[in-house]
Amino acid sequence: MTIFDIIQNALHERTLVSIILSGIRDKNLNYSRIDIRPVMIGGVYMLQFVKNIDNKDIHENLQTDQGYELIRDLLENTFRNFNVVTTDRHVNGLVSKKKKITFKTLVFDKEIDLNLSHNKRKDYIIPDHKPCVFLHHLGVMDANGKVYKSKYDKFRQINKFLEIMDHIISSEMIGDRMRIIDFGCGKAYLTFAVYYYFKEVLKKNVFITGLDLKEDVVGFCNTTAAALGYENLVFKREDIRDYSTKDPVDMVITLHACDTATDAALVKAIKWQAKYILSVPCCQHEMFDKIRNADLQPMLDQGLIKERLSSLVTDTLRVLFLQKEGYDVSTIEFISMEHTPKNLMLRGLKKNIDRNLYQKQYNDFKKFWSLEDVFIEEFYEKELKNDES
Numbered sequence: 159m160t161i162f163d164i165i166q167n168a169l170h171e172r173t174l175v176s177i178i179l180s181g182i183r184d185k186n187l188n189y190s191r192i193d194i195r196p197v198m199i200g201g202v203y204m205l206q207f208v209k210n211i212d213n214k215d216i217h218e219n220l221q222t223d224q225g226y227e228l229i230r231d232l233l234e235n236t237f238r239n240f241n242v243v244t245t246d247r248h249v250n251g252l253v254s255k256k257k258k259i260t261f262k263t264l265v266f267d268k269e270i271d272l273n274l275s276h277n278k279r280k281d282y283i284i285p286d287h288k289p290c291v292f293l294h295h296l297g298v299m300d301a302n303g304k305v306y307k308s309k310y311d312k313f314r315q316i317n318k319f320l321e322i323m324d325h326i327i328s329s330e331m332i333g334d335r336m337r338i339i340d341f342g343c344g345k346a347y348l349t350f351a352v353y354y355y356f357k358e359v360l361k362k363n364v365f366i367t368g369l370d371l372k373e374d375v376v377g378f379c380n381t382t383a384a385a386l387g388y389e390n391l392v393f394k395r396e397d398i399r400d401y402s403t404k405d406p407v408d409m410v411i412t413l414h415a416c417d418t419a420t421d422a423a424l425v426k427a428i429k430w431q432a433k434y435i436l437s438v439p440c441c442q443h444e445m446f447d448k449i450r451n452a453d454l455q456p457m458l459d460q461g462l463i464k465e466r467l468s469s470l471v472t473d474t475l476r477v478l479f480l481q482k483e484g485y486d487v488s489t490i491e492f493i494s495m496e497h498t499p500k501n502l503m504l505r506g507l508k509k510n511i512d513r514n515l516y517q518k519q520y521n522d523f524k525k526f527w528s529l530e531d532v533f534i535e536e537f538y539e540k541e542l543k544n545d546e547s
């Protein structure tokens with residue numbers, strides 16, 4: 159194992175404690191060492207580089223990939239000595255002029271407890287380093303339970319979804335049987351995870367349907383469910399808008415269902431009076447061409463600002479729509495993602511709330527933004543008409 163493997167693994171597993179690079183080759187530089195440590199910024203695990211210049215600490219925070227590349231470059235070109243401490247070892251080494259790296263490793267008898275909330279390894283509902291058959295089958299972890307680096311974001315994402323689910327469901331509300339629909343399930347990492355969670359963790363009788371437009375993906379998911387013996391997990395190739403069922407639905411979930419597919423899913427959930435809705439919307443285009451407000455014109459003149467604003471308007475309208483239909487709704491940060499605005503989750507619980515209040519707010523909000531011909535509303539009306547006929 160090279161020093162670069164050790165650093166990469168420590169970043170991947172979040173076990174890095176610190177790195178010190180010293181013995182600078184170029185004496186003209188105005189610092190002599192760099193101290194590096196992991197930090198959590200806005201929920202994102204990053205690397206902080208600290209240089210002392212003229213008795214002042216200069217901080218720079220980098221994403222881990224970028225930080226790793228910089229460490230590599232600094233080790234190969236700028237410093238002679240390094241000290242790397244992880245929770246289970248201390249590595250101390252030298253880089254020769256010819257870039258040959260030698261080091262000694264001291265493995266600790268007992269792992270250091272980082273005891274820092276920002277870089278403590280997280281206890282996930284589905285843990286890393288423990289074999290989990292469906293995750294292995296889907297190519298998220300190896301047979302020994304180690305999550306592949308390229309799949310770590312997905313792994314974290316599904317665990318976070320399960321964590322939120324775990325917080326909202328109460329045993330009285332789920333009863334013995336639970337029926338869930340995952341709209342726009344794609345390759346269904348989440349759908350399998352939810353099935354696993356109810357079946358294996360909660361030991362509940364669960365029936366899950368995953369719906370998607372893609373024939374090949376649906377075929378793959380059905381084959382995988384059969385191979386895993388997940389008999390109450392089925393996948394269907396169908397448009398959300400056309401899907402109907404006579405069975406009661408307890409929960410509707412969506413994860414990044416594109417554009418108005420999210421609205422169609424919410425309408426179905428309302429119509430079925432699903433007890434729980436967990437929905438992480440995706441790219442919203444509908445409102446971009448619809449929002450108008452003369453007082454806020456400067457915000458609408460800038461494409462990027464208008465795009466972000468229209469996305470927030472869409473989600474607010476969805477919240478109000480759900481509220482006026484009797485849902486207690488919270489918007490929560492689904493997962494901290496550095497470069498994506500797709501981290502807002504709408505969490506709805508069917509309750510007896512004052513619908514009239516929200517109907518007024520809904521109407522006022524539409525008026526404020528001069529909104530007409532809104533998809534969620536039109537689709538809901540259409541669904542109600544279909545039911546009548």
Ligand SMILES: C[S@@+](CC[C@H](N)C(=O)[O-])C[C@H]1O[C@@H](n2cnc3c(N)ncnc32)[C@H](O)[C@@H]1O
Nearest residue numbers: 342343344370371396397398413414415416419
């Ligand atoms: C961005 S992917 C997300 C997949 C999965 N939920 C995940 O997060 O990994 C969105 C999925 O929604 C599906 N989709 C989009 N519109 C749909 C519709 N009207 N009916 C059914 N599926 C739809 C797409 O085919 C795609 O697989």
